[in-house]
Amino acid sequence: MASSIYHGKPGSYKTSTAVWFHILPALRKGRFVCTNVEGLFSLEEIEKILGEKFPETAYLFRVSTLNDIGVNTMAKWFHWLPLGAFIVIDEIQNLYNSKDRTDFKVHDTNRSVNTLDRILDFPSLPENVKYLSQQALISVIDDGYTDDMGISERDSNGHVLYPVNIKDALMRHRKYNWDIIGCTPEIAHVHTLYRGVSEKAVSHRSFDFVPIPWFQRRPRTHEHNPMEKGIRPVKGETVKRPKIPVKVFSLYKSTQTGKNNRSGVNENPFKNRATLFKIFIPLSIVLGFLSLPLFYGSDPKGADSKQVGSTSPAANGLVSKAHNTIAGQGVPVSSGDTHNPIFNDAPDFLAQLKVEQLFIVGHVQKSKFLGIVKTQNGAESRQTITDYFVFSASSKDAQYTFNSEDLKEMGYTIKKITNCYVQINNVVRTVHSFCNPSLPASEPDSKNESILAGI
Incomplete structure (x- = not known):
């Protein structure tokens, strides 16, 4: 020692x-x-x-x-x-x-x-x-x-x-x-x-x-x-x-009073105002764009041909554990009351939440200027770019929102493939997450049409 x-x-x-x-x-x-x-x-x-x-x-x-x-x-x-x-x-x-x-x-x-x-x-x-x-x-x-x-x-x-x-x-x-x-x-x-x-x-x-x-x-x-x-x-x-x-x-008294305060009480990232600002401002912008079809309408037939459907690999995603490949990430694998969590092995953080769907709902980049470097073609600026992703996860009973930094703290690594496709890795699996596909707008009912007609 x-x-x-x-x-x-x-x-x-x-x-x-x-x-x-x-x-x-x-x-x-x-x-x-x-x-x-x-x-x-x-x-x-x-x-x-x-x-x-x-x-x-x-x-x-x-x-x-x-x-x-x-x-x-x-x-x-x-x-x-x-x-x-x-x-x-x-x-x-x-x-x-x-x-x-x-x-x-x-x-x-x-x-x-x-x-x-x-x-x-x-x-x-x-x-x-x-x-x-x-x-x-x-x-x-x-x-x-x-x-x-x-x-x-x-x-x-x-x-x-x-x-x-x-x-x-x-x-x-x-x-x-x-x-x-x-x-x-x-x-x-x-x-x-x-x-x-x-x-x-x-x-x-x-x-x-x-x-x-x-x-x-x-x-x-x-x-x-x-x-x-x-x-x-x-x-x-x-x-x-x-x-x-x-x-x-x-075996010992860790405090003079004999009472213990709960540790980590202030470390919850969702109780920090600065973190909330960084997460939910970009998230609100992204959700605003995603909700535009709900307000302005869209062609259902066009949606079938232009948007990612429920059977698309980008919507379903893949979860690989060891040498096995299991479908079921972007949308629920099964219908009805049967739920198949995409993460199902403890001590996986997302497994404990029984996550069934995991989508990217926000993406921001942070650049850091490193300086000016002299090259054969002249001076070039050097910088590093860090990607931050916001995810929306849903289980049978709840919905969660967290970012890539939260997942890193839980032991995951995040690999960006594109702005709408990332790989989430831990010691037992690799999970593919994609952007949340836009939902087709529903036809307005007669009541809504009469209201709009009177304006």
């Missing part, structure tokens, strides 16, 4: 992930675990809650960093932490902040002091923790190794030399078999000393705002370069959605 960073907005399950998938397994292996996770229960209480017994060597050292003593203890962990221990630093940006330009010299120690003396003299450290650190230290037998100048790599007592500063500790933590996880809501606030030596950074984002049970307590996580912010997954990064069990929340 070595050193890692878990980051994400508050409520993105980064701390619960560290507790359930790392702290508990470390205790089950009988390791010494140190953490400042707020409200974490004692080892004995956790055993009662889980109904299991940890090995005799397992030890949980909880340190609150809401006070100066706890901050000093956690920030100087390399002064006293037992060899082979596992440490989880929650809110690590409060200990090693990116705006601190002092290189944390306040945490340094004197190289001439023996390791054992550093451990025993560390202020406020419980005696049993000092004892465990001492036992781990003396268990490593001095093999008498010296370099070619006759200098030993041990201290005067023959014990392992601990790091003298945080930079040395982070750079060489593997040599002491230390594993470190730092959790933070904003990775940019964590000092580059820690980010630079981390093996990986894992971005967390909650999808509790999606009104589908499968997404509850299943954050989207992806590993990325710790020196980058990693807000969204990019090509080549592995995306996972681990299920966070409810049991983990009985």
Whole structure:
């Protein structure tokens, strides 16, 4: 594991992930675990809650960093932490902040002091923790190794030399078999000393705002370069959605009040005014054009020959899963009360909605100017164009509207073929979506004709 960073907005399950998938397994292996996770229960209480017994060597050292003593203890962990221990630093940006330009010299120690003396003299450290650190230290037998100048790599007592500063500790933590996880809501606030030596950074984002049970307590996580912010997954990064069990929340209090606010409550794209403006202004324009035949009439016979009919491949579309091809996208596959959803495999977002029809109802393009490039034919401007599509989906009981960005957030990729034809892909299928065919206008009844005649 070595050193890692878990980051994400508050409520993105980064701390619960560290507790359930790392702290508990470390205790089950009988390791010494140190953490400042707020409200974490004692080892004995956790055993009662889980109904299991940890090995005799397992030890949980909880340190609150809401006070100066706890901050000093956690920030100087390399002064006293037992060899082979596992440490989880929650809110690590409060200990090693990116705006601190002092290189944390306040945490340094004197190289001439023996390791054992550093451990025993560390202020406020419980005696049993000092004892465990001492036992781990003396268990490593001095093999008498010296370099070619006759200098030993041990201290005067023959014990392992601990790091003298945080930079040395982070750079060489593997040599002491230390594993470190730092959790933070904003990775940019964590000092580059820690980010630079981390093996990986894992971005967390909650999808509790999606009104589908499968997404509850299943954050989207992806590993990325710790020196980058990693807000969204990019090509080549592995995306996972681990299920966070409810049991983990009985092991610690994630808030001071003991109550939890619902995560992701403000992330619903349809509750954001700016997003609504971007979606529904183009959508209203497109729907206006599509509804023109309803007001001005059209030739039913012409409609049969010029418009996409219900049997057209563009109207029906194709859904390919593995090596099977199934008809039934643009219009319902069957009639009557029988419904055949085009997406039917969980954890597919659209499968959960039981979508039967999926049409493109809006399309806008956003261009970004990149600059002027000198070529053989003169100067040329370079720009990138990004396509945004608005989709209308319908199921047996409801109708939904969402855009291509929403689908990307749910794990889909969107491939534009034409302005009226896109491919929607996920790990199990490719779905073809087309523009909604214009509906032929119905003949006005006699009542409407009499009204118009009187105008």
